[in-house]
Amino acid sequence: MSVVRRTANRSAVLAAIAALSLALVACGGGTGPSDGNGGETAQSLAEKAQYNPQPYENIRDGGILTTSLPEISPQFNTFQTDGTAYTLTVWRWYNPVVITFTPDGDAVYNPDYLTDVKQETVDGNTRITYTINPKATYNDGSPIDWRSFESTWRTSNGADPAYLVSSTDGYDRITSVVRGTDDRQAVVTFQGINLWWQSLFNVLVNPEVTDPVVYNQGYINTPHNEWGAGPYQVQKYDQQNGVIVFERNPKWWGKPGKLDTRTFLTMEDVASVNAFKNGQIDAVGVGSKDRFAQVQGQPGTEIRKGPSLQLDYFTLNGQSPILSDPLVRKAIFAAIDREQIAKFHFNGLDYSTDPQGSMIMLPFQDGYADNVGKVVKFDPEQAKKDLDAAGWVVDPDGVRVKDRQQLKFTYVNTGDDAVGKAVAGGTAAMLKNIGAQMDIRQVPSGDFSKIVIGKQFDMFYSGVSQSDPFGIAYICQVYCSNSGLIKSGVNDPKNDELIKSVNTLSVPEEQFAKAAEAETAALSTYGVLPTVNLPAIVAVKTGLANYGAGRFFVATPEMIGWQK
Known part of the structure; x- marks a missing residue:
């Protein structure tokens, strides 16, 4: 889980955001007015997911996407205990995203990182074999292999208190992570049955981060592009003004990112709505009566709503x-x-x-x-x-x-x-x-x-x-x-x-x-x-694809952009 600041309904519950376990967010407002059919309830909203799902081929090349966050958290390591949902939001744009989820919560294995995932029960223990794409490499040139899975486990299992970890749940039940048929295969064995193994290894920690000092302090106000991987890399991080910008990663081996740049700006709540209205940002949470009223009927705006995970x-x-x-x-x-x-x-x-x-x-x-x-x-x-x-x-x-x-x-x-x-x-x-x-x-x-x-x-x-x-x-x-x-x-x-x-x-x-x-x-x-x-209600500029109120939906970064 991720912790979110109180006003997270404006941004942190957008479907483009996913967290590692639970994360802190802000508390939020609420949903907007009903569709005129007697009002919404938690039950009637539960099955909805509105995020303009589009295939990769239907997203145009180019364009920019800018949204706001209440803060760009100083701790950039999403595994570390001081990370928040805002840490996770930023992390996913320039680090390996290995497993995502559909709106209904079904796991999707990213083929740019995994070519096969096998589950079996051996001697009463859950065993998962991850076969890794041979092209997968970090930006520093090192391979993404079984050692990344081992490092993620060793730093997150709670055995060494030197690692101040956000959550040990699930990792603490793993008895071993070993090399499979070659370096590009990781074999993970649990003690007993683990029903929720798909909650683990959604993202990975680079083996270079396994020194406890680096793990706890090395990412503070320092994103570390070289330890990341994916369709985007950090172009600019302005700590003083609360701005981080991502651009396409020339070292990426998979499908290129569609956007030219992806930007997060630090803003207070009132400023974020005004920024959306004047075109400075492209999406904003409008989970209260006043916020919804300010964007309702605005040309070129779509309202997307569904249940939130907050x-x-x-x-x-x-x-x-x-x-x-x-x-x-x-x-x-x-x-x-x-x-x-x-x-x-x-x-x-x-x-x-x-x-x-x-x-x-x-x-x-x-x-x-x-x-x-x-x-x-x-x-x-x-x-x-x-x-x-x-x-x-x-x-x-x-x-x-x-x-x-x-x-x-x-x-x-x-x-x-x-x-x-x-x-x-x-x-x-x-x-x-x-x-x-x-x-x-x-x-x-x-x-x-x-x-x-x-x-x-x-x-x-x-x-x-x-x-x-x-x-x-x-x-x-x-x-x-x-x-x-x-x-x-x-x-x-x-x-x-x-x-x-x-x-x-x-x-x-x-x-x-x-x-x-x-x-x-x-x-x-x-x-x-x-x-x-809270429910999720999001105002977005018309045509923004794979972004909005998607229930359990998580998009990989290259799937977010503007519809053709």
Whole structure:
């Protein structure tokens, strides 16, 4: 999974973006007005995918594509724990993209990198044999061979704590990665059955990156073209102004990229809509009433919508002294009306969805269950009782006090998105009702990574986005005690064994049941509170191909361009 900044619905949920496991994103707004047939629901939107699918031959040569991001993350290594969804977005434009997915979540093996993929069960263990295209090379001239698979496994399996890795899920169950019939074949063997093996090795790490210092620090504000491969390479990276530009890669052996250049610009939310309207950028998320209204009816504009793989959630920093008591955290979550939070997202829009019940599964996926409802419900009166029991007494000005310290903490809000401001203000009002003072600190979008990585918050609102249909495969990334994704600091080591047992089961239904048990236990530490699964709605310039709201769809870079 990837973490996304709060306003990611404007850009980070576009179908051209895919993440490694789960990644942080921003929280988003909502969908646009309905098609006039009674409104949209999460269920009615679940099967839609609108991204103008076109074959390679129907995309014209030339042209430019420019879009915005809330930030170009300083960490360019998508595997490293400080990477975000924006890291992943950029990474995919100049590094090997080995496996992609259809809108329905079926794996597609990129023939420019893989000529064959074979799955078998040997002595009760899943074994995958990847045969690599003999033409595949990195830009520095070194071959892409079995060593790339081995390096990706060794740096991601969690065995060496020197590698600060985003997720070990799946890689930690591999017992070996060895050379096959020759260097261009990698044989991967798991311990037991792995149902979700297609979630691994979607992208690869160059063997040159296996030194832990290089892995953790070598990519900071340094893209490293020479370690990449693909139809594009970095033409320019302007750290100061937040710009990165890609051009065709002359060393690429596969189908050439159709675009002359691909550019990402760092922009705040208000600026991004204006930039789309004046032609500076070619696509923008319009997931709120105001944003949608600004582009509706604009000539040369198409609106594409579908379900997104993003869910938003609150994080409480349990390492903050004021929030270190789980009873206090429980009371705060019980005071939050998640249905009202949904209304902030979808205010004035003809769309409805139930509050999100899981951090690992989306409502339209098999195995989804409302595990949040088993742990906490909106109940301000119970929240007050819990605070009373924890020794917090309401003082004359309405703020609770214990040991001469007020129940007062800081909520950090990034960016100028109106929905984010509404969520922040509304949450503060809800918590005031139980005697908690939540002060809002407003910071620019570009501070997102700094705030998250440095845990510079008591309370934060952001999102996670899946990269594929295998959300259950990343349960440890979310809930294990060493999680680099979740910044609450309260994931209990006592739950690790239960959490890690989920993906050892060989039957999906058994995994779903065990995952519900594990997630219920993990949520009971009151570090995170899921709120809503967002829809995706994107405004694009007419003719943009293989880009938009594609559900699980992922396009390789050469497939993105302008329709003939």
